[in-house]
Amino acid sequence: MNLFQELQYKHLQKVTRRNFLAQCTTGLGAMWLGGMAGSKAMASGMGYDIQHDPQNPLGALPPRFAAKAKNVIFLHMVGGPSQLELFDYRPELAKLDGKPCPPSLLEGQNFAFIQGTPQILGPRVEFKQHGQSGAWVSELLPHFSGIVDDVCFVKSMTTDQFNHGPAQLVVHTGNARLGNASAGAWITYGLGTENQNLPGYMVLLSGGRLPRAGKALWGGGYLPSVYQGVLCRSAGDPILNVKNPGLVHTDMRRAALDALNELNEEEYDRSHDPEVSTRIAQYEMAFRMQTSVPEAMDINDEPASVHEMYGTQPGKASFANNCLLARKLVERGVRYVQLFDWGWDSHGTNEGESLDIGFVRKCKDIDRPMTALIKDLKQRGMLEDTLVVWGSEFGRTPMKENRGGTDTPHNGRDHSPASFTFWMAGAGVKPGVTYGETDALGYQVADDPVWLRDFHATMLHLLGFDHNRLTYPFQGLNQKLTGVKQASVVNGILS
């Protein structure tokens, strides 16, 4: 069925008697139910009516209620960094170092690699308390230790997926299976974006590899495709296929577009199909992006002091460059900036995956830039509008990994969905706070568990949406980011 037929079909659906009668049963039932539940309950159950101008589908919309956050920067450390070597200081764990793991910890647990009875692995690093809030931070993050009073730690994150792909999908789409819209797409759908010369949702990669679940992590799912994330490269052309080919000059491109627009406008006058005007708008945006994207993605013109602060080296695909780019993009009104930094899967099977070598290197890579990002946003008055989230798809076990029942050559830990740490900073988040707690070994959540759906509900709340009402009809269900399970806003971390 082509688009025109589909529109006709939808129109007919609205006018046929059979359709009316079929709808009647549920319609009347719904009216009765609405009356029963009271008008207030009904109003709070209704989805938001999100109306985008078809010619400007990314135009900015106001939030539904007074909200602090306008933008999001999400720093995803791909692979599952060890919370036990970064933020979750467990002195008990050091005492049990090298002892066989008590069977009570292993009962009923699923592991990606651990078999039989593994040994407990004590923290591989020293911890100290920092700032007025007294937050514990590992010696591997000396820069970050200086800004803990601007940060809110959630130590009781928990998930139900222990493999990278599905767990990453839960973090970004709320569901372990493919095909759902990512949080960035939901937010861009709900709020549009503030700079029509740039995509509203941009994705930056570092660490050398794509995350396991790939592009689905920034997909639009069932939402109109205009809301999906746009992957930008920090070296070479930032966005592929936008630049004019070699001999085509801007004037020629403009002339071609004008001719095309004329044809499209004629078609629109004939059919009044909104998709045609969307198409015109998209071509125009691509044209504007030809100049605006290279400008926004160029960090060469930043002063030396900024490069020094972030530790950036122009022309390299690094986490540091991406942090600086994230600030530049948000500064230009981009709604949602997603960073992925690959290489945190510290199993201990080789040097790169060793907690004592590769992991230390990764910490060094992120420490200075992520600290600089927070400081920079704060100095520019942007942290009040911007929510910065640092996290991963899961954490790591307090047990040493024993892949195949034998010792790994290096110290490493297995995937642990049971508990891990997120930190957040900025708009609407209480600074200098630690929320939730894990047990004495940093394994299971002991207090105030936060599921990723709770995190999503909180993030949407900070941006001015009730997560139950930001919905999109698909396959007979009003889809939402938080899914069908009960999700609640984590009020304890809101300022």
Add this chain to the structure above:
Amino acid sequence: MDQGSRQSRLYLLLIPLACSPLGLLGFYSGAGDWTVFLGRFHPVVLHMPIGILLLTALMESLNTVSRGKVRLSIMLPLLLGTTSAVAAMSLGVLLMRGESMEGDLVRAHLIWGIATAVIAVLALTLRCLPNYPTPKTWTRPAYLVALLGGCVVMTWASHIGASITHGPTYLTEHIPWKDDAPSEEETQLAKALTMPTDERLIYEHVIVPIFSSKCYECHQTQRFKGRLVMDTYEGLIEGGATGPSIVPGNVAQSLAITRVHLPLADEEHMPPANKPQMSEHEIALVEWWVKQGAMIETRVETLKPDDAIRESLALVSTELLAELEVGSAHEDHHELSYEEVEAMRVPHAAAMAELMSIHTGEVRYANAQSNEIVVRAFHSPWGDQDLATLRPVAERVTRILLPRSRLSQSSVGTFNAMTNLEVLDLRESDIGDQWLAGIHLPHLKKLNLFGTYVSDKSIDKLLSFNNLQELYLGKTHLTDFGIAVLRESLPQCNVYHVSSF
């Protein structure tokens, strides 16, 4: 109804009258468990007479108006309506006794409620009178008057009853054509809470707002429980059923304090467990007041409050003020309907529509529930002309974000017209000391001048913004010394500046 051969059916009166001794009993019983238990069925039962008696009146009107064409059987609804009216009255008496409710509204409701029951019984009696051997011509008109009159009396009784449970303004506070001006009480309270601490009168401006928020709901002259009125000073001293609320100088004897300290599970604990509780700071203030002698006309200053009390005073005022604002702005975080939002936006709707088409996406309402206007421009730098377009809506603009804007001295006038502006963010714009010198924005809370040309010459000007909470001065020409002066002189304001930028 066959008017010709009707026998007396007065025996039917026994059914409603059987329900009345319960109420009479209530008058003489104390506040026992049974009284409360049964009494609480009052709100359940009272809706039956309202529905049934009104229906009866409607049916009887149809019978009368149609002159015999419609002949609806009246007896059953009339009997049921009357019975439930008497039952509701009896249960109401029990409720009043059981919860020891008193006050003008309660008394009025009692009288009108009894009147309803009596008139309903009268109507039933008239309807049941035998019309033979000699048919009486006056019974039917009298019956109709009783029935319709009873409905009127009942409507008034139910209105008073609803005023007791929901408050007297329940029906009228959301009249769409009424402006949302806060009530006189709210204005008074807001005034008291915003006065400088030292100038406040201890009773009127400190204690009354606390009691008003936590106690008046059940203990005010209009309607009160436990024989206790708390909205007058005399009422506090006189106290209620169990003793005085306030004994000046004696905290241990003052029930208004001791009851607050009881465990939440204790039946005597006040406010009741399901109601908003007093905060520790509120308790501290009430205790302080009683300890000092529970004076009325004394100013806070003369009582020489210590630092702890001063902190409590400040915190309680902010909390109560916030409560007041939430209450008047949107009851229970009530979500405004589409029409309400539109109505609120009417004064500037036309100008706003034009602005939104000129500056697509850059000028908009703060959120879907608000009529405040925000400007956030990221496409291209704004100039003076762009800014001037905001003139027609200037007073509604609360937040402006114009990064890298190219504004000159002529923009000053437009900014100054934005009398309600709270956030002004002009990072990396072409502005400097001269521009800032002209700016007069008394309500400004956040000012972002990151990357602009302001220098130490602007220090005095910056100090003149009284309400400033966030001030961003990174990458400006201010010296470290200038920043230090600002930080020193603006203790309540965060001054953001790192010299390394």
